[in-house]
Amino acid sequence: MSGDAVRTGGTVSIARALWDDPEFPNEKFSEREAWIWLIAEASWKPRERRVQRTVFQLERGQLAASVRFLAEAWGWSKSRVFRFLERLEKRDMITTQSGTDATLITVCNYDKFQPAQKQRGTQAGHSEGQQRDTSGTNENKGEIKGIRVKGGGGSACAREADHPTLRESILGACGVDPVSGLTGPGGRCIGTRADMEEVGRWLRLPGIGEPEILGVVGEMMAGKRDGPPSTLRYFRPGIERLAAAKAAPPIDPSTLPVVRRGKAHGPSDRVQFDIAHREFTRRLAAGEIQRGPDPSDPFAW
Structure with a gap:
């Protein structure tokens, strides 16, 4: 032309x-x-x-x-x-x-x-x-x-730095060249057509947009010590967890079950426990009580 x-x-x-x-x-x-x-x-x-x-x-x-x-x-x-x-x-x-x-x-x-x-x-x-x-x-x-x-x-692909595409932003967050996506001297690269199809699926998940994707990528890369992944599918579990959390209905505190806890044991309670335990052991050795559930057993509190 x-x-x-x-x-x-x-x-x-x-x-x-x-x-x-x-x-x-x-x-x-x-x-x-x-x-x-x-x-x-x-x-x-x-x-x-x-x-x-x-x-x-x-x-x-x-x-x-x-x-x-x-x-x-x-x-x-x-x-x-x-x-x-x-x-x-x-x-x-x-x-x-x-x-x-x-x-x-x-x-x-x-x-x-x-x-x-x-x-x-x-x-x-x-x-x-x-x-x-x-x-x-x-x-x-x-x-x-x-x-x-x-x-x-x-x-x-190599756009001006102030207007990167989503692909460039993801690759940058992975620490690789935002244009080629090369991850090492062997010629392996990420950000391929298959990877971008994967990103397209993420964008169709509820509550997932570019900020959410970049947030998950940055968080997962911060804990990754062996360099960039071989494929963007590495981030799929994190993206899906975030989408599930965003799609979940808000928690109504009134619907939460009441958790009944045993009474707190402070220092004075510990002393009383030791006294009761010694008395229970004495009575058990004297044959005054038999093994099994007993109201005097301090472990039954």
Whole structure:
């Protein structure tokens, strides 16, 4: 898709949390969705990005990810990801640079898909930015390959720090990279499609929202000494306990059973007990009473 196609085809505004919205099923991506995801994932400003043991200095329009991570995110096989990236590179849509821990991907003509903030202001008065679609909707939105990420951010996963998605917040509370979810040098990651389906089930429980989820995750991680879990399902028992507690009816004190306790034993009571015990033992030894329940038995108090 060329920059001309972006200008003539129009744009739509899509919330940047779309990829993590639990209302949508985690289905396999089409190639079109994978291409949009790459553009949305690319950094919108220079930043550092750590993938396992490697720290990448990303420039605008670049992203770093392993093929395994892309396959997990898109629901594809690794071989299909390889073929797709090769085809995009042959069409001069991206360039790639393979590394030990990840592939550095550069989106060609990124500024045509995602204009910088200062460019958006000038486009508002430009004739090419005044086009409308067949419904008459103004399409001068500041586009990402025909789709604008709401709020001007450039990454679907590596968002601005002040607007993290629920996935990023959970992964941050787990102490892992909020973008890749990598938990160690072996390439294992959390926050996968299956994990986000699990989070979607939590959100459908009574009384469970984002604050409750993050509270449970933070509490359980505080007591976990062996690092992040291998899956977000680790937090399911805590979430379900909280949901059950929130769904339980409030306690009416008037309905509570009355617990009758024995009388308290203070120091003077102890002295009286010892006297009674010695007398009971004497009478038992003298044959005055038989073994069994007896009113004089101090243990029958």
